[in-house]
Amino acid sequence: MFVATLLIAAETEAPPPLIDVDGTLFVQFALFLIMLFVLSRLLFRPYLQVRDARHQGIEGARQEAVAMQERSRLVSAEYDAKLTRARQRGAEERQKVRSEGAIYERQVLGAARDESQKALDQARSKISTDASAAREKLTLESTSLARQIVKKLLGREVA
Numbered sequence: 001m002f003v004a005t006l007l008i009a010a011e012t013e014a015p016p017p018l019i020d021v022d023g024t025l026f027v028q029f030a031l032f033l034i035m036l037f038v039l040s041r042l043l044f045r046p047y048l049q050v051r052d053a054r055h056q057g058i059e060g061a062r063q064e065a066v067a068m069q070e071r072s073r074l075v076s077a078e079y080d081a082k083l084t085r086a087r088q089r090g091a092e093e094r095q096k097v098r099s100e101g102a103i104y105e106r107q108v109l110g111a112a113r114d115e116s117q118k119a120l121d122q123a124r125s126k127i128s129t130d131a132s133a134a135r136e137k138l139t140l141e142s143t144s145l146a147r148q149i150v151k152k153l154l155g156r157e158v159a
Contacts, residue, residue: 019025151157 147157
């Protein structure tokens with residue numbers, strides 16, 4: 001029975017309202033507006049400004065990094081082009097020096113060949129002249145020697 005009375009009493013009592021509409025509602029709304037104004041001035045705006053500044057700083061750094069990468073790529077390409085041109089000039093200069101060296105070598109070898117040919121020709125003509133002179137001398141001496149040999153062998157002079 002007691003339980004039945006409790007159940008009946010619970011059914012007859014209505015639950016209290018969630019929001020009471022009275023004068024405190026306007027006070028709470030006024031406090032809300034004051035807190036909104038104060039917090040937006042002292043907390044939200046500075047926070048959003050710092051956040052925006054940070055975002056702009058990060059984006060600025062990213063843009064600067066992209067610009068630096070592009071500059072670096074351009075400088076690298078320019079350096080590679082200059083290096084390629086320098087290598088080509090070096091190869092051309094090396095080829096020029098080699099061809100000049102080959103021409104000089106042919107000239108020097110030609111001059112040396114001509115000089116050695118002259119010396120050889122002079123030596124041959126001297127040898128030929130000396131051989132002719134020696135032959136004439138030997139011919140004269142051989143005749144005289146032959147007469148002396150015949151004289152000794154025969155004991156008389158031959159005409």
